[in-house]
Amino acid sequence: MSTERLFSFKNHWFAASIGVTGALVVLSLIGGFVVLPYATTTASFAGIWDAICSAAGVPRATAPSDVAKPDFTTSNVVINSQMFGAQDARSVGRGATLAMQCAICHGSNRQGQIDTPNLEGQPAAAIYKQLRDFKAGSRTNAVMAPFAVRLSEQDMLDLAAYYAYLPRQPGAHPALALDAPVIVARGAPMRSVAACSSCHGTTDAKLGTPWLDGQSAVYIKAQLQAFATGERRNDISEQMRNIARQMTALEIDAAARYYAGRP
């Protein structure tokens, strides 16, 4: 019958384990928070307290440095999933009214001009962002600019809601349904090109990306070329320019034709 007490320094096991653990903790604290930060010459600390806090992970502000500013307007739109949640019927209705001026070029039932994009069924985030960019001038187009400049923030949200509410129209040439070309199905990873469907796809479509299925081939090709030359640069942090720059002319053609033929 054991009468040993466990939690007592008379118990050798207790004493030894507390002692060893304690020593390890203290030594590694000193090593990690004092010795090693001081040995790191790539970072300069303002004294020991700064070194200890940095090693602990207290966020430190970076020393401000020169920021090279762009010589053109970049997109300043912030979109997140909260902004485009459930559709509000009144918003859609207001959007429908506003959209009457859009129908001239972006007509319904594929009667719009072929070099203007089909807007029906496009995600609200995509429409909204492009309108904001047109208004701010980060995306330049002589025809769109005057329209966009007159739109208020709420107008843009309403238009986005309206077009998102519409069902997507079938492609103009559904008979030309093609197998996905290599560049669409697999991309060209070593050239920094992900498969188009990873952002423009049915699952996991990236927020703010437009649908390409059934879009005008002329339009897709023109936009890809514009991204490739840098003429269009409202893609946040160059994400489309990175892609289009590395696509060959044949690949751009193939992608445009493929998506135009999709339902």
Added chain:
Amino acid sequence: MTSASDHDHDEGAIVAARVEGRWTILSACVVGLLIGMAIFAGIHKATMPQARVELANPQTLHISGEFIESNLGSAVEADGSVTVRALGQQFSFTPQCILVPTGTAVTFRATSADVVHGFLITRTNINAMLVPGYVSVLPAKFDKPGEHPMPCQEFCGIGHEGMWAKVKVIDKTAFFKMAADNNRRLTCVE
């Protein structure tokens, strides 16, 4: 109250305990050696974890601050070192081709615009995670000119396998000449 066999038993137990004890001390020495090596490597300027935690807001990276698109790329600092700023996003790095000089202290500063990405320059030990909300800082030095693929090494979504950038190391003189001729951030993007 011990019999002869109990006595042997105890003797055997003592021997066994001594052997075990010696082995444990040997093991502890091995472990201690490993820890010592880590400390030695840390002190003698082998690569170390980043010294500070820095925050970033992924939603506004493109609007203001050091990660706007015109500020991404390689910048020469006053002390002659080079700072490379990069961004990881679904599914590419910007700049997609990073230009660095040989024989110069380079500091990579990178973050993510959306999900967790990885940052790995193959054939080097430059390897970090890009966690949205935090800035990753890595010091580096390249010895020889060449090209290194730079894949994202953490699953970031369905397009993860398409996320490969490139690092191009060029001769120091050529690099600094380019920097002098050009007041933009340097990249090797064509």
Added chain:
Amino acid sequence: MLNSKRLVLAHFWLAFVVFGLALLLGEWQMFVRSPLNPWISNSDLYYRSVTAHGSAMGYVFPTLIAMGFGYAITEFALKKALIGRRWAWAGLALVAVGAITAMIPVSLGLASVLYTFYPPMIANPFFYIGVVLVVLGSWIWVALMAINLTAWKRENPGKPVPLAMFANVAGAYLWGWTAVGAAIEILLLIMPVALGLKTTIDAGLSRVFFSWTLHAIVYFWLMPTYIAYYTIFPRAIGGRLYSDAMARIAFILFVVVAMPIGVHHLFADPQVGAGFKFIQSVFTAVVALPTLMTIFTICASAELAGRLRGGKGPFGWVAALPWQNPMMLAVTFSFLMLGFGGAGGLINMSYQLDASIHNTQWITGHFHLIFGGAIVIMYFAIAYDLWPHLTGRALNSARLIKAQLWLWFVGMIVTTFPWHYVGILGMPRRMASYDYANSAIAPQALSVSLSVFGGLLLVISGGLFFAVLIRGHLAARTDPGTYQFSVAVHEPVRVPVALNGFALWVTLMIVLTAINYGYPIAQLLALKGNAVPAIYMGATR
């Protein structure tokens, strides 16, 4: 005498069925991303498979083995019926329901977040609910282990807890505390976002909570294996366990030190301070100690058996060992894989060396070698050892068993060694396909193809395993006798109270967790504005 045969059998069968399905998925993945397959047309399928394979192999399979084995040990070692058998069945049901609940969204492509589910990628809420149910089921097991041990100790005051039960409960306590990290991450951080109640999440804090679970879970997986090393292997080969006390100390070290070292999975992360990375690196080095001790004790126990069989001289005992005995083969293979995998682990835990291979295929090779290899081969051995006692029938398939074990060992080496190599070449993880035509990737092609072949051997071995188990159900009835654990050379009559219970060790485990994790978590929690937008996976428009 085993009262809970059906309970244990149910756990094992569910575990192995899940394992078999996940094994097939794993080989498909190896094939699909190799040069042997032209290209996968839908990479989403690949990521669904990786999620399913990882979650099944990591969260469901080893948990069920630990639970089933734990119930068996409770009855065999304490020589009484399991207290709370109804609760045990409830726990099993929770695990089964949880596994299915999680797998449904995964197979539909709504939860392609991988078993590590790093936010801000957010999956369908049922995936997380499923994982939580699995953990809850396992916590019922943890409670039952504690209850059964406490009841026995009350009935047997002062007597040494049988080693198998001691180690079993050590594993239970370790798991109980370890699971808390991921549970907090899922319940408090992820679920509100998955359910749409919040739309932002702190990605860095989530990774820190997950790392709390991520390392020690592998020790939870490892416990049944080490229990088998100490309490089954010496008896199976006709020897004795070299030291009971050292065994207890090894398991105690696991309880204390396996837990608060998870930040070594975050060495490359920007949200944890360098000081905490260092402390956890030091304690990671310390957790190598119980494994080094185990290697010694088990080899010494084997030497005893060899000498008892007439082996002479410094190495003659090796030849004298019962090499025809499947348990001998299993433990030898396990130790060989443990040696290589452990060495790889030592590399991973050193910040400087880890920088070269972090998140490359080296990592995947490493954990397949150590978990899929060293640990799982012992799960097979445990099943073989227990099977006659569970089925009441003979297990006569000695040749099949040996073939199965050999194939698993060779297959695992052929699968994982090339994997380590391509990791050193810089091949990144978790990609559905690679452009082997590109000159930078071409050197990796042959090794990846070799791995596929190794995986095929593993699938065949898995098939043989099922064949053996099924034959075990159909063989002639036999009485396997009382189940025996190994006996130590010096069976303890009295054991110091510190080596007979867990109060001190669990306290130390919790205290070290507070020291190593407390500040990093608190400080990230205090950064209120650092949550980032959630990215919902599989969100269709």
